Structure formats: C-alpha cells, structure tokens
Amino acid sequence: MANLRGGDLSRLRQLNSLTAIRALRGAGPLTLSALAERTGLSRPSMKEVADELMELGWVEEVPPSPGTMGRPARRYRFRADSGCLVGIDIGGHNVRAALSDLDGEILAETRQPVLPGAPLEERLAAIDRAVSGCLALSGRSAADLWTVAVGTTGVLTPEGRVTFSAAIPAWTGLDLAGKLREMFSCQVLIENDSRLAALAEARRGAAQGARNVVFLHVGRRMGTGLIIDGKVHRGFGAAAGEIVMLPEARWYDAPEHLNGCEVVPEGTAPEDAAGYTLAAARDGDPVALAAVDRYVDDLAVGTAAMVLVLDPQMVVLGGGFSRSADVLLAPLRERLERACMRMPEVRASTLGDECVVMGAIDYAADHLSRELFTSDAPLAPMR
Known part of the structure; x- marks a missing residue:
C-alpha cells in the first residue's frame, strides 16, 4: 500500500475501496469475513468500505440462497453485469x-x-x-x-x-x-x-502462467504476437513482431506451399486448399507431406529468429492452421532444435479460431x- 501521511484518510479509503474491488472482480460472492481476509482489512473497516461501494453502485449485497437456515452471513459481489x-x-x-x-x-x-x-x-x-x-x-x-x-x-x-x-x-x-x-x-x-x-493464449489458453511467449498466428496469412514479461509487446511504433515483412524470413508466401499443392482438387475454394493438403498429409500422402515440409521450413526461419532474440519460455502455434497441429508441431520442433541455443516449449493453441x-x-x-x-x-x- 502507498505511504500515507497523517490526515490522508480520504486517500486511505480510496486505496481500501480499490483493494476490495480487485478482490471481488472475477470472484464469486464473498462474505464480509472472506473479503476482509483477502484485503487484509479489519472486519469493521471492510464493512465501511462495502457500504461505500454499494452507495457508489460498484458492489451489491447478494440475497441468501433459498432455504438458508438461520441468519446467513452477508455476501457481496462486484456488479459485473x-x-x-x-x-x-x-x-x-x-x-x-x-x-x-x-x-x-x-x-x-x-x-x-x-x-x-x-x-x-x-x-x-x-x-x-x-x-x-x-x-x-x-x-x-x-x-x-x-x-x-x-x-x-x-x-x-x-x-x-x-x-x-x-x-x-x-x-x-x-x-x-x-x-x-x-x-x-x-x-x-x-x-x-x-x-x-x-494475450488470449496467455490469459485463457495454452500459455497460461508463461511470462515470455512467441505466438505464431498461422493461416492464410502469417503473423506473430509477443508476450514479454507478462505483457503484450507492441514496440515503439506498434510494429513489433511483423517479421512477415522481411523477405528473407520467407513468411509472406509460405502458405502457398499448402495452397498450391498438387493434391488439392481443381476448383477447391482458396480458403479450403491448405486444409485439404494438411488433411492429406495426416493420411500419409507423400506429396502433401513434402508440401508440409516446405511450409515448415519457411515457418521455422522466422520462428527461430524470434526465439534466438527473445529466448521465450514458450512458442504457441495458433491461427487457422493450428487445427492441424498434429501435422505441424513435430517438424517445427525438429527444425527449431537444430537452430536454437535453448529450445523453448512448443504448444498448440487451445483457443483456435476464438483466440x-x-x-x-x-x-x-x-x-x-x-x-x-x-x-x-x-x-x-x-x-
């Protein structure tokens, strides 16, 4: 808590209110005692804070559950709705x-x-x-x-x-x-x-708990997102991670290895072509497997560069192609092991198209x- 001088009572109330809101946000209804324990405040002080937050409209008292016997403890919740x-x-x-x-x-x-x-x-x-x-x-x-x-x-x-x-x-x-x-x-x-x-993978998905992450957003277009020290890294001009713009990384045209594979039937919609190649590779088709190898060769160039610069805890394969992580992850790991001084953990997205x-x-x-x-x-x- 911030250093306070004598007379800073309004500042103290402000900090106590914010501490209470942080404790309630994302939690189920809490009793006054549980809330006091989480915030480190005394129960009487917590009661004053709760009353003030209810007056401001941020918190409300939750009615007791039907059938509750005796005098139930008061419970409070953040009004997220x-x-x-x-x-x-x-x-x-x-x-x-x-x-x-x-x-x-x-x-x-x-x-x-x-x-x-x-x-x-x-x-x-x-x-x-x-x-x-x-x-x-x-x-x-x-x-x-x-x-x-x-x-x-x-x-x-x-x-x-x-x-x-x-x-x-x-x-x-x-x-x-x-x-x-x-x-x-x-x-x-x-x-x-x-x-x-x-950000979503770090909060809700495959990278929960990881502080340094390279996210590969792979699909019809290629992109990356970087988590450094637990925060999304944008860079000075909000252009961090745009490795697709570097021709030597070979990312811009990499999806064409899958889209233009000979196994894709004529007339297949462009948005379905890569999926057809990946499915054929999963079934062991040698032509499709060769196309996947060429794609992963290109994917690994930019990924290895980012791993060598950032030394991340984890690389997450996400985006539309992550549905075929069973086909892509093993060859990607193998290529990164060749190129990287320290091999990060490599995982598939758990959020898919929702990320x-x-x-x-x-x-x-x-x-x-x-x-x-x-x-x-x-x-x-x-x-």
Whole structure:
C-alpha cells in the first residue's frame, strides 16, 4: 500500500475501496469475513468500505440462497453485469464478435462471413451486424456498451490507422479507429489481431502462467504476437513482431506451399486448399507431406529468429492452421532444435479460431481496470 501521511484518510479509503474491488472482480460472492481476509482489512473497516461501494453502485449485497437456515452471513459481489464489453475479430473472410460482462465473462458470440475483396461499407456493415447479433442474443442494448475492442489483420499505427493490410485491401491507409468511433458511442480500442491472440493464449489458453511467449498466428496469412514479461509487446511504433515483412524470413508466401499443392482438387475454394493438403498429409500422402515440409521450413526461419532474440519460455502455434497441429508441431520442433541455443516449449493453441475475439475481450477488461480501478483518481459512482 502507498505511504500515507497523517490526515490522508480520504486517500486511505480510496486505496481500501480499490483493494476490495480487485478482490471481488472475477470472484464469486464473498462474505464480509472472506473479503476482509483477502484485503487484509479489519472486519469493521471492510464493512465501511462495502457500504461505500454499494452507495457508489460498484458492489451489491447478494440475497441468501433459498432455504438458508438461520441468519446467513452477508455476501457481496462486484456488479459485473452493470455494463458490457465487446470484442471483435475482423479477418479477411469473417467478422467475429463476442459480448461479455465487465469481468470478461462471455455472454454471447456471433460470426458474419464477408469476402476479402468486399467494399469498405460492406465490411463495416458486417461488423455492425455481428455486434447487433450479440446484443440481441444477450438481451442487451447499445446503451449497455462500455468498451468495444477490435483486433484486425494488418500493420497499425498507435492511433488506429491501418498502414498496410494484405488480407483486406480496403483497409490500407484507413483510419479504422475513426470509422469505428462513428459507429459506436462508447470507447473504441484497436489492436493487431495477432497481439490479441497472444494475450488470449496467455490469459485463457495454452500459455497460461508463461511470462515470455512467441505466438505464431498461422493461416492464410502469417503473423506473430509477443508476450514479454507478462505483457503484450507492441514496440515503439506498434510494429513489433511483423517479421512477415522481411523477405528473407520467407513468411509472406509460405502458405502457398499448402495452397498450391498438387493434391488439392481443381476448383477447391482458396480458403479450403491448405486444409485439404494438411488433411492429406495426416493420411500419409507423400506429396502433401513434402508440401508440409516446405511450409515448415519457411515457418521455422522466422520462428527461430524470434526465439534466438527473445529466448521465450514458450512458442504457441495458433491461427487457422493450428487445427492441424498434429501435422505441424513435430517438424517445427525438429527444425527449431537444430537452430536454437535453448529450445523453448512448443504448444498448440487451445483457443483456435476464438483466440482473437477472446483477446479483444481481455484487452477491453484490462483497459477498464486501468481507467477506473487505479489509485490515480477517486473512484466515481457507477454510471
């Protein structure tokens, strides 16, 4: 707790209130005694804090369970259902959205298909439909939204402008943050999709507990997200991890080894071609296995470079191709063992296609914590 001088009672109350909210967020209802134990406050002091937080609207007392005998202990909970967060994953072929409470507990999810070459207004309309679908499924309205966090493919500036996007040509040069703030009246946050995917794996997925992680976002397009010392690493100009832009890494065209394999039947949709090759490799087809080897050769170049620079605890294989981790992980490990001084643990994503939208929710929840629940400003009444 911060050093306090005599007379700093209002500051002390502020810190005690924030400590109580942190203890309640993400936890089930807690009794006054349990809350006092978690915060290190005396029970009388905790009662004063709880009463103040209830008056401000952040906390409420939970009614006793039906059938409870005797005088039940008072229980309190953070009012996470008083507002909503939305996470959006804007990809080349789909727009996914998820809606959560203020603690990041998912309440609804939707998906809207969209073509890579779709006009800008059509993609924006798909975003609107995806969010509206979540609101309808959860019985909420746009007035309940506190924060919308968006993950998208492409190179972004810190201000939310897309400087380059190969997957969504209409994105390049677009002030995406500005467009989305015209659509939503709440706070809008923009981040690269691979970074949000890395955040989700660190919080909810394969990399839980790891402090230094290289996340490989592999699919029709290649990307990376970096977790350094437990935090998403953006870099000075929000361009960290864009190794796909280095021609020598051979990442930009690497998926073509799978998309253009001879085993893919003529007329197969482009989005299904790589999956067909990976399935054939799983069945032992020698032509498909050779294509997978060429793909992993290229994937390992950039991955080894990042491992040698960052010395991560873990490498996580995620994105669309992670569904074929049984085909890709063993050859990737073998190549990394050849190139790396210290071999990190290599795992497959446990979140799959949900990684970006889950990361967007976590990003929004983190922003809420920084904005409202820090010691820099007095705790205001819940809006």
